[in-house]
Amino acid sequence: MTQTPKTAHTPSRALDRRIENMMGRLLQVGVLLASAVVLIGGLLFLNAHAGAAKDYRTFTGESASLRHPSELFRLLLTGDATAIVQLGVFLLIATPIARVVFAAIGFAVERDRLYVAISLAVLAVLIFGVLHVA
Numbered sequence: 001m002t003q004t005p006k007t008a009h010t011p012s013r014a015l016d017r018r019i020e021n022m023m024g025r026l027l028q029v030g031v032l033l034a035s036a037v038v039l040i041g042g043l044l045f046l047n048a049h050a051g052a053a054k055d056y057r058t059f060t061g062e063s064a065s066l067r068h069p070s071e072l073f074r075l076l077l078t079g080d081a082t083a084i085v086q087l088g089v090f091l092l093i094a095t096p097i098a099r100v101v102f103a104a105i106g107f108a109v110e111r112d113r114l115y116v117a118i119s120l121a122v123l124a125v126l127i128f129g130v131l132h133v134a
Contacts, residue, residue: 027099030091
């Protein structure tokens with residue numbers, strides 16, 4: 001059997017497997033971290049509002065202050081439970097975005113221009129979607 005020689009643009013299977021493992025670990029850590037943050041924020045929220053009666057017939061939505069990063073950061077510094085939950089949601093949304101960034105870097109290391117371009121296009125769509133949510 002003849003084996004084709006490796007060129008400068010042919011990625012090694014070991015590198016592919018290593019990148020796949022790192023991306024998998026990134027997704028696991030991101031989801032676990034986001035879940036832990038939401039759990040902590042939820043427990044703090046329930047503790048702070050333990051005896052409060054709620055009217056579930058009307059949905060009021062989140063505070064407008066939770067939509068602005070500077071205000072969210074200020075609320076996080078005060079230990080606001082809703083801000084902690086919002087941070088957890090942000091981390092959950094950021095996890096697949098970080099995965100796409102990591103994939104683009106991995107494809108760039110492998111010198112695969114087509115998949116770098118596709119990854120960057122997907123990243124642009126994700127960022128556009130995050131920034132233009134009503």
